[in-house]
Amino acid sequence: MSTQTVNLDTYSLSLLTAKEDILNPRSSTNWALFAYDGLTNKLKLADSGAGGVTELVGKFHISKPQYGLCKVGSGETGGLRIAMINWVGQNVEDYRRKECASHIPAIKSFFKEAHVFISAEKAEDVTEEKIRAELAKTQANAPAQWARRSSRSADKEDLVGTNYRKTNAAMEMRLINRDSFWARAEREEEARKDEEKRRAVEERRRLERERILKERRDADERDRKMNEKLQMIEEQRRKQAEQAEELRTKEKFKWDEQKREHEDDMRARLRRSESIEKAAEAAVLVSQRSMNPREFFRQLSSSSSQSPTSPGSSRS
Structure with a gap:
């Protein structure tokens, strides 16, 4: 199957x-x-309800291609008509x-x-109103086709006797399959919700563990920075103390x-x-003497040279 071809097989049970x-x-x-499953071309059942065309229109998305199947009129009056909306x-x-x-084909x-x-x-x-108008146009253009479809729908509801309704085995099997499908779908939905809850709990636990670990890492980082700052301050104080001691x-x-x-200068001055x-x-002391010693010796030397004494006089 081409990747561009619509896939009606994967979810065929829910579609049928x-x-x-x-x-x-x-x-x-x-x-x-x-609607299409994600970005694939697999068509699946997106939603269903009993609120009529108005409710269906509220489900259409402005950014998606979708298909809406709805019935207009009443089966009791034989005016039930089916419309397919290509949105x-x-x-x-x-x-x-x-x-x-x-x-589309x-x-x-x-x-x-x-x-x-x-x-x-x-x-x-x-x-x-527009859907009814389109249905009226189609009915006017192909009355025989409408008659055959209406006849087939009526045949499915024919009564046999007073209290007996004709059994349609294929319809009964489809109803059984439908009930089985919806029961399985409900179980799968419950399982999916339980799985989502479990994943949500695991995600919350994981986020809580990450938060606690982050807080611990942040606390350790703050302690490390504080210790580094204290060590830096202590190192600055030690250097300042060493500088002060060196200066002293x-x-x-x-x-x-x-x-x-x-002291040397004082001793030199004292000397x-x-x-x-x-x-x-x-x-x-010199100034207090009566004669200068030099003058005395000079005079003494002069007097001894001017009056020499004879040997005889020295002996008398």
Whole structure:
């Protein structure tokens, strides 16, 4: 099967069951909505209900191609008519429009029981009045076909005797299959909901675990940064203390050096002062003598050379 061809086989059971619900005059279901499964061309039953055309129109999506099967009129009066709506929303891409247009022949063949096929892209295109008008046009153009379809529908409901209704084995099997399908669908839906709940619980648990782990990582990161900051502060304090100690050592050395120089200077001054005092005292002593020693020696030397004594005089 080509990827562009509509697939009516994958979900054929649900498609057939939904169609039989619409065709069955005893069924309260009067519309069914069919849509493609994701981005594939597999057609499946999307929804169904008993609210008529108005309810069906509310299910059409502006961005999706869909198909609506609905019945108009009443089976009790023999005026029950089936309409197939080919819905292509206004926001559907052009390439998808063309692709779905190629599906129409297969769709019409599958839903051949429909009396009329209507194309629509806005809610205004699909009203019960317009559907009835299209049905009236089709009935006027092909009365014999309508008569045959009405006859076949009536035959299914013929009575045999007073309290006996003719049994249609195929119809009964379809009804049984329909009931079985819906029972299975309900079970599958319950299982799906349970699975979604389980996954939701697991997801919440996973998110909670991730949140706790993230909080722990954040707390560890904050502690690490705080410890780094404290270590940095401690290192700065240690360096400041070392610098202060080094500065004190330099200042003490400088002070001791200045003190030593001052003491040496004081001792030198003291020595100079003592020398000056001694020189002054010597000068005072010299100035206090009656004769200068040099002058005395000079005079003594001069007198001995001017009056020499004889040897005789020295002995007398």
